[in-house]
Amino acid sequence: MSKQLGVIGEALVDVVISDTAEQRAFPGGSPLNVAVGLAKLGHDVFFAGRWGRDEFGDLIDQHVSTHGVKPVLERVETTSVARAYLDPSGVASYEFDLNWEVPETLVADFATATGGAELDHVHVGSIGTVLAPGAATVLRALTAVREHATISYDPNCRPTILPDRQAYRQRAEQIVGLTDIVHASDEDLTWLYPHREITDSLRDWAARGPGLVIVTRGARTILGSCADGEIFEMPIVPVQVADTVGAGDSFTAALLWALHQVLGDRAGIHRLSTSAAQHAVRIAAHASAITSSRPGANPPETAELLAALQVAGIDPQGLP
DSSP: OOOEEEEESOOEEEEEEOSSSOOEEEEEOHHHHHHHHHHHTTOEEEEEOOOBSSHHHHHHHHHHHHTTOEEOSOOBSSOEEEEEEEOTTSOEEEEEEOOOOOOTTHHHHHHHHTTTOOOSEEEEEGGGGTSTTHHHHHHHHHHHHTTTSEEEEEOOOOTTTOOOHHHHHHHHHHHHTTOSEEEEEHHHHHHHSTTSOHHHHHHHHHHTSOSEEEEEOTTSOEEEEOTTOOEEEEOOOOOOOSOOTTHHHHHHHHHHHHTGGGTTOHHHHHTOOHHHHHHHHHHHHHHHHHHHTSSSSOOOOHHHHHHHHHHHTOOOSSOO
């Protein structure tokens, strides 16, 4: 896997709070989770996020270093914090205290970090796409990198960050129009489009330009649409849930891992067959299940995912 991948978005510390366990702190933020998930699956990953010169920032810095993710931006004063409140079933709801400032030199910063080599693929998502002042810079950077890289996007909507539904929807649709691969949750689409069916929202986003759109639905089945325009449905992987923190991010990372042959190849993504897309979703669902089975955003290593796929009778080598 010699392709170079970039991830843009927030890094923060998840402080996990529940009635059944002591308070815990984990490095997190959806884009950082994806970056770590990709690195643990063997990719070279450059991450454009911010964290502070404080105790929580040291936790993130150690996390990034341990897993081989290559930081692109300098550390700032303080680290952003998300407080994740777990309900009795382990499902998390969030409150945030964060700041998102990104230098206008973001594209040049990536080029410097990679030694001048162009990225093959860039993933972007979550708070980093909507929170001012950095969100506007992120949008400009995506427009620039699209000339030489494919793009994936997970909106991972946080209404407490931007309660204006119309503004959130507009920004999401702008990014979808620049994107080749989209992974959204049913909660994302229900909040953005409360008066229409999930399948209608899926079709709408697929028509805006991506070659692959996937919608995960928690404990329900997974929906998708690729080049032929037909919606397909896939089962989840049943698991005893510890919590859902980072499960969707593990899904995204493993989806990209499964699609590594076409990352950087826009035409290849837009030629994906339904069987190839379903194959990638099966792999991603197993990664998500592994993460859900243990506390915090802890995506699987390559060997761990390969072992799960072997048990399930899934060939991870290449697309059908």
